[in-house]
Amino acid sequence: MSTILSIKDLRKSYADGFEALKGVTLDIEEGEILALLGPNGAGKTTMISTICGITMPTSGQVTVGGHDILNDYRAARRMIGLVPQEIALEPFEKVINTVRLSRGLFGLGRDDARIEDILRKLSLWDKRRNAVKELSGGMKRRVLIAKALAHEPRILFLDEPTAGVDVELRKDMWEIVRELKANGVTIILTTHYIEEAEAIADRVGVINSGELLLVEDKDSLMAQMGKKHIEVMLAEPVDAIPEVLRHYDLTLNGAGESFVYSYDIHGERTGITSLLNDVAKAGLVLRDVQTRQSSLEEIFVNLVSGEQA
Numbered sequence: 001m002s003t004i005l006s007i008k009d010l011r012k013s014y015a016d017g018f019e020a021l022k023g024v025t026l027d028i029e030e031g032e033i034l035a036l037l038g039p040n041g042a043g044k045t046t047m048i049s050t051i052c053g054i055t056m057p058t059s060g061q062v063t064v065g066g067h068d069i070l071n072d073y074r075a076a077r078r079m080i081g082l083v084p085q086e087i088a089l090e091p092f093e094k095v096i097n098t099v100r101l102s103r104g105l106f107g108l109g110r111d112d113a114r115i116e117d118i119l120r121k122l123s124l125w126d127k128r129r130n131a132v133k134e135l136s137g138g139m140k141r142r143v144l145i146a147k148a149l150a151h152e153p154r155i156l157f158l159d160e161p162t163a164g165v166d167v168e169l170r171k172d173m174w175e176i177v178r179e180l181k182a183n184g185v186t187i188i189l190t191t192h193y194i195e196e197a198e199a200i201a202d203r204v205g206v207i208n209s210g211e212l213l214l215v216e217d218k219d220s221l222m223a224q225m226g227k228k229h230i231e232v233m234l235a236e237p238v239d240a241i242p243e244v245l246r247h248y249d250l251t252l253n254g255a256g257e258s259f260v261y262s263y264d265i266h267g268e269r270t271g272i273t274s275l276l277n278d279v280a281k282a283g284l285v286l287r288d289v290q291t292r293q294s295s296l297e298e299i300f301v302n303l304v305s306g307e308q309a
């Protein structure tokens with residue numbers, strides 16, 4: 001795989017002196033899906049806006065397909081599709097013209113078949129002759145996606161694409177993302193829905209206070225940092241963890257009807273066998289036992305709170 005987007009020591013200070021990006025360095029491979037996670041105000045939108053030429057960087061270098069975003073702006077921008085967080089559309093323009101125009105802006109000729117395909121996939125074909133202002137909020141978001149795809153970008157940025165959208169649009173969106181990926185399009189998305197990043201991303205980047213804390217292959221991130229948890233459900237609830245089990249570091253749940261034991265996936269011994277023996281010795285009767293692995297969400301929360309501590 002080759003690098004399609006290269007970001008070197010990217011910094012952005014706004015006019016009021018606020019440093020929103022503090023030297024971000026990141027290479028993105030062609031065809032991958034990268035999810036950028038970070039709390040509100042972390043700098044995700046600033047990073048995307050800078051790469052897309054909406055915000056001027058204070059320093060650093062960004063190249064898209066080898067084109068510098070400052071010196072070779074047009075060629076760099078031509079490769080990028082951006083679905084912004086905010087809806088900014090011409091209200092009186094017809095849907096189909098909005099999408100066609102977007103293609104023209106990048107110097108590409110008219111391609112009715114492609115526009116039809118995009119509009120159909122986004123369930124906008126029936127609304128193509130409606131003015132944008134006649135659409136619902138969810139449909140306007142669909143138009144933003146159609147616009148971003150009209151000029152056949154090689155990199156697609158989705159800035160919180162599913163914030164406040166209905167289940168149907170989310171489903172359509174991930175379907176489109178999968179299809180784009182199959183066609184070799186690189187996708188960078190920011191999301192607050194960590195389970196989505198978990199489901200769809202190849203790599204995950206965590207950004208906080210303008211710094212990239214890590215970028216890692218999603219599976220290895222989850223394998224490295226993940227813990228496994230066993231939830232032991234009891235036939236009879238208990239008021240407290242019995243004395244003989246105290247050294248296991250257990251967490252009693254709610255009304256004492258179950259407790260959770262967490263262990264490191266990479267530890268030599270899990271301690272499960274002795275725990276279950278000691279549970280029997282303590283006279284507790286099991287109703288059920290369930291295991292689960294840390295979610296990306298837990299990993300993310302630990303990382304960000306560790307940083308702030």
Ligand SMILES: Nc1ncnc2c1ncn2[C@@H]1O[C@H](COP(=O)(O)OP(=O)(O)OP(=O)(O)O)[C@@H](O)[C@H]1O
Nearest residue numbers: 014016018020038039040041042043044045046047
């Ligand atoms: N034009 C601006 N002038 C001054 N500060 C700004 C400006 N735009 C953004 N900021 C600040 O930069 C920081 C990063 O904002 P940004 O929108 O990039 O965060 P984000 O990670 O996208 O957050 P969210 O998840 O809330 O969208 C915030 O503290 C924000 O207040």
